[in-house]
Amino acid sequence: MQPIASQPSGQTNVGGCHCNPPAAALLLLLCLGFPTSVAVCPPYCLCASDIISCSGLNLSKLPSGLPSYATRLDLSHNALTALSTDWIPQQFHRLATLVLSRNSINQIEANAFNATPHLLHLDLSSNRITVLNVSLFTGLKELKELLLFDNQIVQINPGALDDLHSLQRLYLSGNKLKAFPLGLYWEPGGPRNLTFLDLSYNRLTKLPVQSLLSLTRQGRIYLQENPLVCDCALLALLEYWLWKQYRPLVDFRGEYPCREDSGPGPTCNQQGVSDMPLESQTYQEEPGKWLRVPCPGLGSSAQEDLVVFWLTPRTVVNSSTDDPSAHLIVLPNGTLEIRGALVEDSGTYGCVAARQRHYDPYTSFEVNVVVGNVSTASAIGSVRRSGTEHFNTAFTTLASCVVSIVLVLLYLYLTPCRCRESRGGSRGCGGRAIILCSDPREVESGQQWSNGKRVAFLEPQAEDSNIGSPKTPAVNLDHSTIEGILKNGSRTVGQSPIDPDHMA
Structure with a gap:
């Protein structure tokens, strides 16, 4: 009888193998790529995989020893007051979501987020921030969503959003802004594809109507519950948005001024406004000539103080522009003049x-302009509107061809048909669709060759069936299809846009 060796404490014997749980855990951490020196969850925090929550702990500074492999860090409902340059003592290269809401942050220094260069979502809502200074978010070139609602922001200085090239959604609701932050769109270092901006519940009284007509073609801007002055320009904007079924207006129609139930509204001059149905019309002219396009719903007797904006394929012009050398001019009665078309x-x-009338979905504020012959203009318009569709169609066709070729090759080389003697003494391939056989002369002579093979696509030959029976396709390769946000700190590759319901 052999003696039984005693096992050290903390070890188990499974299937003849000695296992040490601490060593196994260490090996697992190394395999997952987590540094063992920082893989300890701080006291009172909750750690689950790469998600760390230190919420509601009344913290005044960042806990020490946070695992640097975290992709989501929640520091909400604490007592943080300032974010200095070194408030994060170590690099978090994998951190995608940082939640700092419900603190008392009133100061953020420049370069405060250098330790988190790959952030995608940053939540600074419900704090005490008053001013967004220059270079506040330097280094966050991948940030897509920034939450700043429910603060006390009164000013956004130029360059405050520098480096936020990828920013798509910005929440500024519930602040104290008095001027529309146009710099968010035209500053060279700021966001390049901002498709969602929430400015509701601020203190805006005037809006840059001409700029908004252009900006809202590409995304949504929410402006409800602001003390806006209901003038003729704003009324014109709201009427146009309502006709376009612009979602930020339609969804919050009762929270905008100039409503039907909000009183008489502004006294816009109605002389020259026609009650005739608004129908889409087409105006055509030869290149180089002048063309005048009347505003739908306005007669030639419209007064000169009427506010009119024209949305053209390339820009937005209004009746207050007074430049004799301009290519596009809005005349005092609202007619658009194209000089040297x-x-x-x-x-x-x-x-x-501002027509101050109700419109049904079949009316139109728009007209079509054709310069040159109709076919040329149509071709140009088609290229502008459907370039992406053409690319998608070509890509789908190419992909379908590739898949078809791959399927044929797989069928040929992975499932070859064996040629063998049949009962009747003839040499064949079983009478099925695709066969891989020797040269036909070999079949007739009964000889076998090591080379000279041929691939033939033959009609199916049903054994023991009538000659006059209908033929069926050999291989059916039709109906081949190809099917090709990041949330809570997780990353996806090849993310799809946004948000639908854009202005046309």
Whole structure:
């Protein structure tokens, strides 16, 4: 009888193998790529995989020893007051979501987020921030969503959002802004694809109507519950948005001024406003000539103080522009004058004016302008509108061809048909669709060759069946299809946009 060796404490014997749990845990951490020196969860925090929550602990500074492999860090409902340059003592290269809401942060230094260069979501809501200074978010070139609602922001200085090239969604609701932050769109170092901006519940009284007509073609801007002055320009904007079924207005129609139930509203001059149905019309002219396009719903007797905006395929102009050398001029009665028309001027034009009337979905504020012959203008417009569709169609066709070729090759080389003697003494391939056989002369002579093989696509030959029976396709390769946000700190590759319901 052999003696039984005693096992050290903390070890187990499974299937003849000695296992040490601490060593196994260490090996697992190394395999997962987690540094063992920082893989300890701080006291009172909750750690689950790469998600760390230190919420509601009344912390005044960042806990020490946080695992640097975290992809989501929640520091909400604490007592943080300032974010200095070194408030994060170590690099968090994998951190995608940082939650700092419900603190008392009133100061953020420049370069405060250098330790988190790959952030995608940053939540600074419900704090005490008053001013967004320059270079506040330097280094966050991958940030897509920034939450700043429910603060006390009164000013956004130029360059405050520098480096936020990838920013798509910005929440500024519930602050104290008095001016629309146009710099978010035109500053060279700021966001390049901002498609969602929430400015509701601020203190805005005036809006840059002409700029908004252009900006809202590409995304959503929420402006409800601001003390806006209901003038004729704002009324024209709201009427146009309502006709376009612009979601930020339609969803919060009762929280905007100039409503039907909000009183008489502004006294816009109604002389010259026609009650005739608004129908889409087309105006055509030769290149180099002048073309005048009347505003739908406005007659030639419209007064000179009427506010009119025209949305052209390339820009937005209004009746207050007084530049005799301009290519596009809005005359005092609202008519658009195109001087020296170009073929590139062809397209859809929208006239925005305060008509103060109800419109059904079949009415139109827009007209079509054709410069040159109709076929040329149509071709240019088609290229502008459907370039992406053409690319998608070509890509789908190419992908379908590749898949078809791959399927044929797989069928040929992975499932070859064996040629063998049949009962009747003839040499064949079983009478099925695709066969891989020797040269036909070999079949007739009964000889076997090591080379000279041929691939033949033959009609199916049903054994023991009538000659006159209908033929069926050999291989059916039709109906081949190809199917090709990050949330809570997780990353995805090839993310899809946004948010639908954009302005046309």
